[in-house]
Amino acid sequence: MEANGKQGQEGSPELSLRPLDLSDIDDFMVWATDDKVSRFCSWDTFNSKEAGIDYIKNIIIPHPWFKAICLNNKAIGAISVSANNGNDRCRGELGYLLASKYWGKGIATRAVKMVASTIFNEQPHLERLEALVDVENGGSQRVLEKVGFHREGVLRKFFIQKGRCRDVVIYSLLSTDPQP
Amino acid sequence: MDSGTVTLRPFRVSDVDDFILWAGDDQVTRNIRWKTITSKEEALTFIKEVCIPHPWRRSICIDDRSIGFVSVYRWSGNEICKADIAYGIAAKYWGQGITTKAVKMAVSEVFKDFPDLVRLQAFAAVENKASQRVLEKAGFTKEGLLRKYTFLKGQLKDLVIYSFLSTDITVAVDDKLL
Numbered sequence: 001m002e003a004n005g006k007q008g009q010e011g012s013p014e015l016s017l018r019p020l021d022l023s024d025i026d027d028f029m030v031w032a033t034d035d036k037v038s039r040f041c042s043w044d045t046f047n048s049k050e051a052g053i054d055y056i057k058n059i060i061i062p063h064p065w066f067k068a069i070c071l072n073n074k075a076i077g078a079i080s081v082s083a084n085n086g087n088d089r090c091r092g093e094l095g096y097l098l099a100s101k102y103w104g105k106g107i108a109t110r111a112v113k114m115v116a117s118t119i120f121n122e123q124p125h126l127e128r129l130e131a132l133v134d135v136e137n138g139g140s141q142r143v144l145e146k147v148g149f150h151r152e153g154v155l156r157k158f159f160i161q162k163g164r165c166r167d168v169v170i171y172s173l174l175s176t177d178p179q180p
Numbered sequence: 181m182d183s184g185t186v187t188l189r190p191f192r193v194s195d196v197d198d199f200i201l202w203a204g205d206d207q208v209t210r211n212i213r214w215k216t217i218t219s220k221e222e223a224l225t226f227i228k229e230v231c232i233p234h235p236w237r238r239s240i241c242i243d244d245r246s247i248g249f250v251s252v253y254r255w256s257g258n259e260i261c262k263a264d265i266a267y268g269i270a271a272k273y274w275g276q277g278i279t280t281k282a283v284k285m286a287v288s289e290v291f292k293d294f295p296d297l298v299r300l301q302a303f304a305a306v307e308n309k310a311s312q313r314v315l316e317k318a319g320f321t322k323e324g325l326l327r328k329y330t331f332l333k334g335q336l337k338d339l340v341i342y343s344f345l346s347t348d349i350t351v352a353v354d355d356k357l358l
Binding site: 042087089090091127128150152153155156157159161165170172174 | 213258259260261262298299301321323324325326327329330332336341343345
């Protein structure tokens, strides 16, 4: 499923979301080998193309909802919504990353807005889109706030990442909230 | 008011008759995932197959008679630092500070039983003010309101989330909460 972003200003490049595949491997490796990008992610910086290929094959391609964030069809990041089962099927967790050279231009905000404005129609059982952001990741917190997510609180020592227990800010957007 | 000695201990098959009094009450099971018990056979099965083998479940007792439960569920993988606590007691014992006492005892015991546990968390339905007061009096920190977080008995619930960290223990002892 493809979604095309609005052009922010005249002449700004076209932002789109599409499935990521093996042909994106070189673009994938650009962010996957960048410590700045992996810093707040659950995965460790990749050190071989083989590891990247394995990850795309075994984790990304089978994922229920995972898209490449593309600028003029070139993958510069990724965005995903995870599914839950049973009593928790009403909520999905949003995750996203962007190659660091594209930070600070509002691209992540645009990508999150695109997902937030279509995901509830795509997945009618979804009532709540949530995101957990490290307390030190101010950039990502600002993305969610700009899109209109509600900041619900800080969950102390909520999970282990890179060997340490982290405090995270939890955000949510409901299907009944004003759509971004 | 002297409410008798409140203690925590593992469940016993012999608790069955006392167990039905509270586990068979919709009021008690309303905000937990347990289905209301409807027969002695069901109660026996549940005690034998669920309560007794449970990694951490205790009967809340007054004078060694079961009036409720406290359970702790540990997470795994990259969430092994945390555990969920849940509890319920017979309606006739509500509003007397008994649940608060039991939860305080459970918190103390759990951090001793699981020395690597960092975070104990609890969820209370937004309308369940009594349960929220229990957690606050027991020294939990209110972290926020999670909107439309989960289905409980077919209803989509807003839940208040609370936590008690292993590092909060020293504070609680200093403040004489524990």
